[in-house]
Amino acid sequence: MPVLELQNVTKQYKNGRGVENISFSIEQGEIFGLLGPNGAGKTTLMKCIVALSRPDQGKIMINGYNVIENYEQAMLPVGTLISGVEAFDYLTAYENLLLASRLYPSLEKERIDEVLHWVGMEAHKHEKVKFFSTGMRQRLYLAAALLSKPSFVILDEPTNGLDIEGKLDFLELISWLAKERGVTFILSTHLIDEVERLCNRIAILSKGKIIGEVARNQLAEGQTFETFYMNNIRKGKEVNQNDELTK
Amino acid sequence: MMNLQNEWTKLLRKKSTIVLFCLSALFPLLVGPAIQMMQSKFGFTAFDGESFPLVILSLAVTFYLPLLLALCVSDMFAGEQEQKTLSFLLVRPLSRFKLFTSKIVCSGIYLLSLIILICLSSLITGAIWLENFTFSGLVVGLLSFLLSWFPLMAMGILLVFLAQWVDSSSKALTFSILLYLVMIVLTYLLPAIAEWLPVYDNTWYQRWINNGLNIATFGRTLYLLSFCALFFTLGYYKFSQKDF
Numbered sequence: 001m002p003v004l005e006l007q008n009v010t011k012q013y014k015n016g017r018g019v020e021n022i023s024f025s026i027e028q029g030e031i032f033g034l035l036g037p038n039g040a041g042k043t044t045l046m047k048c049i050v051a052l053s054r055p056d057q058g059k060i061m062i063n064g065y066n067v068i069e070n071y072e073q074a075m076l077p078v079g080t081l082i083s084g085v086e087a088f089d090y091l092t093a094y095e096n097l098l099l100a101s102r103l104y105p106s107l108e109k110e111r112i113d114e115v116l117h118w119v120g121m122e123a124h125k126h127e128k129v130k131f132f133s134t135g136m137r138q139r140l141y142l143a144a145a146l147l148s149k150p151s152f153v154i155l156d157e158p159t160n161g162l163d164i165e166g167k168l169d170f171l172e173l174i175s176w177l178a179k180e181r182g183v184t185f186i187l188s189t190h191l192i193d194e195v196e197r198l199c200n201r202i203a204i205l206s207k208g209k210i211i212g213e214v215a216r217n218q219l220a221e222g223q224t225f226e227t228f229y230m231n232n233i234r235k236g237k238e239v240n241q242n243d244e245l246t247k
Numbered sequence: 248m249m250n251l252q253n254e255w256t257k258l259l260r261k262k263s264t265i266v267l268f269c270l271s272a273l274f275p276l277l278v279g280p281a282i283q284m285m286q287s288k289f290g291f292t293a294f295d296g297e298s299f300p301l302v303i304l305s306l307a308v309t310f311y312l313p314l315l316l317a318l319c320v321s322d323m324f325a326g327e328q329e330q331k332t333l334s335f336l337l338v339r340p341l342s343r344f345k346l347f348t349s350k351i352v353c354s355g356i357y358l359l360s361l362i363i364l365i366c367l368s369s370l371i372t373g374a375i376w377l378e379n380f381t382f383s384g385l386v387v388g389l390l391s392f393l394l395s396w397f398p399l400m401a402m403g404i405l406l407v408f409l410a411q412w413v414d415s416s417s418k419a420l421t422f423s424i425l426l427y428l429v430m431i432v433l434t435y436l437l438p439a440i441a442e443w444l445p446v447y448d449n450t451w452y453q454r455w456i457n458n459g460l461n462i463a464t465f466g467r468t469l470y471l472l473s474f475c476a477l478f479f480t481l482g483y484y485k486f487s488q489k490d491f
Contacts, residue, residue: 047491050337075341084334086331086335088332090262096335099253100336103250104340
C-alpha cells in the first residue's frame with residue numbers, strides 16, 4: 001500500500017490559481033521531491049494533502065485512509081511542515097511543542113527535548129517565539145514536524161530562511177532519518193540542490209499541473225534531476241506558447 | 248477533549264486574559280465602596296448588601312460579559328486564522344469537529360470563570376461594605392450568577408458562528424459588537440421579535456427568581472437549547488468547509 005496516494009486531485013481558487021488533475025503515489029522509504037517554480041501550486045497541493053484546503057475533486061489517501069473522511073487516522077503517523085503555518089508567538093518554543101504533543105497519544109515529554117536538540121534549538125526552548133528569527137522559527141517547525149516520531153513527513157519549502165549551517169544540518173538530518181529510521185518524505189521546494197542531494201524520485205509541477213516525473217534510477221546517463229527539470233520546464237513553456245499562438 | 252487543555256493553556260498565557268480577570272475581580276470592589284460613599288453622602292439607599300450582587304450582575308450581563316465573550320471568541324477563531332496559528336494544531340491528528348468543540352467548551356469555561364469571579368467579588372464587597380447582607384441574598388446572588396451563564400453562552404455560540412465569516416479578529420469583534428447593539432435596539436423598537444433574540448434573556452436570572460421553573464421558563468430553556476444547537480451546527484459546517 002502506498003504511503004501517499006493522490007488520485008486526480010483538483011483545487012482551483014477564485015483567482016484562477018491552484019492545481020489540476022494531480023495523480024501520483026509515494027512508497028515507503030522514498031524521498032519524493034515536488035519541484036516547481038514559485039506559484040506553481042506546490043503549497044496548494046501540500047495544503048490539500050493535509051486537508052487545510054479541501055480538494056474540489058479527487059481523492060487523497062495516506063496509508064489507505066482518506067484524509068477528508070478519516071483525518072485523525074490518516075494524520076497520526078504524519079509530521080508536517082507547511083509553508084505559512086505559524087506557531088503561537090506568545091508561547092515559548094517548548095510550550096508550542098507541548099501543545100502539539102498533547103494531540104498524539106502516548107508521546108513522552110522527553111521527546112520535545114530530543115527534537116529540539118536535533119534542530120539545534122535546545123538553548124532557546126524557553127524563549128517566546130515572537131523573538132525568533134525566520135530561521136529559528138523554521139527550525140522550530142521542523143522540530144514540530146518530527147515530534148510525533150512520524151513514519152511519513154510532509155515538508156513544504158523547509159529550508160526557507162535557514163542559514164547555510166542550518167540548511168546543511170537539515171539536509172543531513174533528513175538523510176539520516178530516511179536511511180536509519182526508514183522515514184518517508186515528500187519535499188516541496190524550488191531549490192534544485194536540495195532535491196539533487198536528497199530525493200529518490202521527483203515530480204515537476206508547473207502552472208498547477210505535473211509536467212514530468214522521474215526516479216533517480218530512471219535518469220539517462222549523465223542526466224541529473226536538474227537537467228530533467230530544465231528540459232521539462234522548457235518543454236512546458238513551449239507548449240504554453242504554442243497554445244497561446246493557437247488561441 | 249485532547250485539545251481543551253491546549254485551548255485553556257493558550258487563553259491563560261495571554262496577558263489580556265489575566266488583565267481581564269483582574270478587572271473583573273476589581274469591578275465590584277471598586278463600585279461597592281463608591282456606592283456606599285454616595286449613599287452616605289446623599290442619604291439614600293438605592294441598594295444594600297443583599298441586592299448589590301444583582302445590580303452588578305445586571306451590568307455585567309448587559310455590557311461587560313458579552314464584550315469579553317466577543318473578545319475571546321473573535322481571538323479564538325478569526326484571530327487565530329488571521330495569524331495562521333489555527334493551522335498549527337489543524338495539521339495534527341485532530342479533527343476539525345474536535346478543535347471547534349474544544350474552543351467552544353473553552354470559551355464556556357472562561358465565561359464561567361469570569362462569572363464566578365465577579366460573583367465572589369460582588370458578594371464579598373456586599374458583605375464587607377454594604378448593610379443588610381443576608382444568607383438568602385447570598386444564595387440568590389450565587390444562583391443568579393450561575394444561571395446567567397446559559398443565555399450568555401447562547402450568545403457566545405452565535406458570535407462563534409459570526410466569527411466564521413470574517414478573517415480577522417478586529418472585524419469579528421466589530422461585527423459582534425454591532426450585532427449585539429442592533430439586537431439591543433431591536434428589543435426596544437420591535438418588541439414582537441425581541442423574544443427570538445438571545446439578548447431577550449439578559450434578564451434570565453430575574454425570570455428564574457420571580458417565577459422559578461414553570462412552563463414559560465422551561466419553554467424558554469428549550470428555545471435557548473435549540474438556538475445553541477442551530478448556531479453550533481451552522482458554525483461548525485462553515486468551519487469544516489474553510490480553506491486555511
